[in-house]
Amino acid sequence: MEEEEATLEGQFHEFSRLLDNKRDGNTMTLYRSDYWMRQSKVLDDRKVTMTDTGVLWWKYCKTELNWQEWYDFFTDLCELKGLDQEFVETMMTNCGIPGSSPVLIPQFRDFFDTFKPKEKLPF
Numbered sequence: 283m284e285e286e287e288a289t290l291e292g293q294f295h296e297f298s299r300l301l302d303n304k305r306d307g308n309t310m311t312l313y314r315s316d317y318w319m320r321q322s323k324v325l326d327d328r329k330v331t332m333t334d335t336g337v338l339w340w341k342y343c344k345t346e347l348n349w350q351e352w353y354d355f356f357t358d359l360c361e362l363k364g365l366d367q368e369f370v371e372t373m374m375t376n377c378g379i380p381g382s383s384p385v386l387i388p389q390f391r392d393f394f395d396t397f398k399p400k401e402k403l404p405f
Contacts, residue, residue: 290375293318294349300380309346312339315355320385322377324370327388330363338362 295307297318316335319325325335338358342351360367377383 288375290353290371291349293375293377294352297380309348310352311346312336315339315347315352317380317385317387318374318377320387321380321383322370322374324365324373330359330365334363335359 294310297314298310299305299307300314300317312335316325316332319330319335324330325332338355339347341358342355344351347355356370357367359365360370
């Protein structure tokens with residue numbers, strides 16, 4: 283039996299069910315979309331940030347987007363950040379199923395673990 287080739291839309295359905303297998307896979311939340319972009323190394327907190335995705339997401343005034351809305355959001359993000367959409371689609375299609383590689387989701391409180399007051403900085 284041959285393995286089915288991954289598609290961007292197929293990955294959309296897989297990641298939209300992340301952490302909740304009872305979901306039907308037809309709508310994506312911002313958290314799941316960001317997780318997918320992190321797993322595929324698109325969202326890197328340098329070129330593309332959670333602020334970028336969050337601001338664009340709210341253009342739709344919804345907490346969940348269907349496939350076409352999400353794809354429009356994705357296209358807008360690529361245009362805004364000057365990304366090669368075809369290359370990014372390939373990265374997101376071939377990143378594996380949800381959870382197949384570790385994804386570090388930075389937490390605001392992590393900032394305080396490394397915080398140093400100005401007077402203790404080396405320069």
